[in-house]
Amino acid sequence: MGPAAAEVLRAEGIDALAVHQLTPELAERIAGARTVIFLDADAGTAPGEIAIANVPVVAGALKPMEHHASPPALLRLAREVYGARPDAWLIAMGGADFDLGDSLSDLGKLAVAKAVAEVSARQCARLRSK
């Protein structure tokens, strides 16, 4: 679902990365952004729906990143190494079918569309506020 959303967003001119997992070097990329939005498929969100949450920079102890990182850990790394403090959000996209397949379910596509619309709306709002 993430790569599908990223493909649409790139076509709209938004800087979007599709990655298998969050890795430490993404901290440098994040450090150059004003706003970072993480999009991820989520079994805990109702299928076809999205859930939006602010991702804070956690000051205290965090589950440390090893070969892959969490959004809070990446943000923390961006802050510690590059002094960057972008706004960050996580959009969880509710998936319906997590078995192997060759295409998204209809509900999966619906969640992707809602996530893309949300990101686009935020981008438009940011541009209007300039």
Next chain:
Amino acid sequence: MRKITIEPVTRIEGHAKITIHLGADGNVERTQFHVTQVRGFEKFTEGRPYYEMPGITARICGICPISHQLASSKACDAIMAVRIPPAAAMVREAIHCGQMVQSHALSFFHLSAPDLLLGMDSDPEKRNVLGLAEKHPEIARDGIALRKFGQSVIERLAGERIHPSGIVPGGVARPLDVVVRDAILKELPNAQGIAWRTLDLFKCILDGFPAEIANFGKMPTMYAGLVGNAGQLRLYDGRIRFRNADGSIAAEVDAPDYAAYIGEASVSDSYLKAPYYKPLGYPAGIYRVGPLARLNAADCCGTEAADAELKEFRERFGRMVDSSFHYHYARLIEAIYCLERLKELMETPAILDRHVRARAEVNAAEGIGVAEAPRGTLIHHYKVDENGAMQWANLIVATGHNNLAIGRSVEQVSKAFVKGDHLEEGMLNRVSAVVRAYDPCLSCSTHAAGVVPLRIELIGPAGELLDELSNER
């Protein structure tokens, strides 16, 4: 007997558990290194077309997929009975150099540097890359930049950073573009600068670890690694050299003959098999692979700066360096070698040749591909039917070769540092740290898909669980 359990072992790839058994006197009596994953790639690929194997086996791991793709593609090349175009071999090797650099950067900066730079006994809540970034942001920045460079080489040459599509049976999917070549050459000096200053920093702090150097797997074993015709370090291609602890060469073997020299033993308390040097039997045939082993096995690196560093390394610790603590040092020398080798390849005009793929049908029922993964020698051995459908596969993965050595290292460290009458977190961290020195890739080596983390258990004389360390936070 009291038992200590360390689970999970942190800052490694994969899942493992360590059990430390204490005797009635409170001293360590014996240890067990358990790998708790099972994956099944060798079984579920039966029936698949052989040419799918590079793509399938790349997904054994997200850290070293290139290694699997290279070894797998070489096995497929053998099934096709083709000699790939020279430019394809060079591009494959260049991708491999990128992978080695990014993997070694991850291992050093993110997994081991917290111990080495913040201290083995430092606050475990901060003894990680975030704590490192807080205290040494410039070092964290270097680590991110070096890994990013390695990843970018992979992405530019092979298509994607992880599980790329560009390494294929018969060669590579696309020729190297001169613009890409020039971009890599432009970024190389910065990457080399990072590697050199990191090694310089490491050499300065090394004297702060005498007890670790003396007890982190300091033991006589054989060493194995690929070498070229002049005995130089080789990572993509070469013969498998086995060198004895005393420095004499035991054997030098072509890839197709590996099975005459490498056996695999199953162990009862772990899903990870234990390869051994067949002529000496199990477990006498213990050998190590990976950066330290490769530098011991080879006569030289074959590039100027790396050879200078290797010379200094040997002057300081001897021709055959036998403490596994020095995997860290060897890893940094290898990073320097890979960056030099990458520069050599990029500066070779022939690498731009447009002929990069040989095509053929099935011409052999069996294919064996060997390459050096960041963690050690990787072997893919396939058998196919006349239509090219996989009938059988055997993967001997880098970390598997080190299973015996890791187990003995854990025992040595435990006996040196763990005192049952007063457990301290730093003692158990050292047990984990010796595993980290090998930079194991346990997902690869067990053919595991589990969520069981690494746990250390302390078991008392009566078999009671006295203490345990877990990574569940």
